[in-house]
Amino acid sequence: MSIDAEQLVSWYRDAQRDLPWRRPGVTAWQILVSEFMLQQTPVARVEPIWLAWIDRWPTPSATAAAGSAEVLRAWGKLGYPRRAKRLHECAVVIAGEYDDEVPTDVETLLTLPGIGAYTARAVACFAYSASVPVVDTNVRRVVTRVLRGQADAPARARDLDDVAALLPDDATAPTFSAALMELGAVVCTARAPQCGCCPLTHCRWRSAGYPEGTMTRKVQRYAGTDRQVRGKLLDVLRDSSSPVTRAQLDVAWLTDTAQRDRALDSLLVDGLVEQTLDGRFALAGEGEIP
């Protein structure tokens, strides 16, 4: 059981989106930055921020030198700001321990902050053309449908090996991986798949008559959660170039004071916010000398 690499790759060569991090001349670090930003975040929202970001900080050392507070500010409202902190930490390590060059092997990449199983392989594959399986939610969905005939399925430890077995045994492997992700992103989508535009001639899901998915997803609310409160608190800190008082933070969320306190505490624990000696609050690294 496999996926026709020829069909998929030739479709990709013609139909791929013109994304800025896919253009020639983009460095491994800049691809790494795009992968951090794309974690759980749609392409359309990442694009403008990535363009401004690499123009301002094109290298790990430039990013490290900027300081974590400025990096958190530039991250803006992209979401999951812990990613920004980890990206800055990543820059510090690469600049300091790897001579400003992104490591090429998956094992080393996995040791860096914010880089997990997906991002390590995405960087190795897309930045260094390594023939490694790149498995994100899109790839998992495509493989589940085409090869297993199910609309969706939970992630399994086997997924990595299964996708590795699908890779063509030649130099087109990285393109095949990009194409698999692209197919999941624009054709074989979660909600309204465009099967009429699918380049694959064999698909078990189609043969089976598109059976419904059975996965019960968790609701992941946002309004009224601690995450929203954390966002409100960070809004205040991003907009201030100097530390703010507790009272200035308190007005950001008056609905539930216990929740507000819990949110602020979690930001301190995550290292996104720091308290100054006089008891005020600031973005982490605000006081550092750039």
Place this chain on the structure above:
DNA sequence: CTCCGGTTCT
């Protein structure tokens, strides 16, 4: 397994 943003589309 849970938590962690914020926007957009349906």
Place this chain on the structure above:
DNA sequence: AGAACTGGAG
């Protein structure tokens, strides 16, 4: 009102 979005870490 839900769901989806190129995940990682505790």
